[in-house]
Amino acid sequence: MCRSQYADPHGELLTNACDDLAFHIGKRHYDQFPLWPSVGNHQQSFIDIRLDLHYNLSELVMVIISGPMSIKDDRPARRHYIASCNGTPLFKVLHTSYPQMAAIENLCTSHGYAAILDKCKQVASPTLSLEDF
Numbered sequence: 001m002c003r004s005q006y007a008d009p010h011g012e013l014l015t016n017a018c019d020d021l022a023f024h025i026g027k028r029h030y031d032q033f034p035l036w037p038s039v040g041n042h043q044q045s046f047i048d049i050r051l052d053l054h055y056n057l058s059e060l061v062m063v064i065i066s067g068p069m070s071i072k073d074d075r076p077a078r079r080h081y082i083a084s085c086n087g088t089p090l091f092k093v094l095h096t097s098y099p100q101m102a103a104i105e106n107l108c109t110s111h112g113y114a115a116i117l118d119k120c121k122q123v124a125s126p127t128l129s130l131e132d133f
Contacts, residue, residue: 013095016055017063024051025085029071037075044072049089060101064092 029045037043051065069087076082108116 012057013061014063014091014093016057017051017053017061017065017091017093020053021049021051021065021089024049025069025071029073033073036081037073039075039078042072042074044070046070049087059095059097061093061095065089066092 025047028047032045033043047069049065049067049069051063053063053065055061055063067087067089069085069089072084072086074082074084104116
């Protein structure tokens with residue numbers, strides 16, 4: 001679910017984040033329910049997610065994942081196990097190249113952090129460019 005919905009449209013940028021999310025919710029659910037339910041029963045956990053992640057790929061990728069999710073285990077028959085996951089986590093992603101980060105650091109060094117912050121507030125655009133400075 002996560003890879004097809006979030007990672008595939010963005011290539012390698014969110015693949016690691018989806019893997020980390022899957023591990024996180026799997027571990028949290030397993031901590032609460034280490035065994036499958038008895039035959040004919042189910043068990044469900046509700047997890048509030050907040051993951052702050054970063055990756056050093058071909059560019060710097062920072063990801064925040066938050067939101068509620070539920071994980072459910074069903075065991076309708078002795079050798080029949082069904083695990084399902086439901087939720088719509090929110091992904092907030094910032095990715096930038098190392099040369100761009102160096103250029104921003106150089107701007108902050110030469111103009112001062114306060115001046116750069118004021119300029120960012122003036123531009124008030126969802127996407128900033130170094131040409132804005």
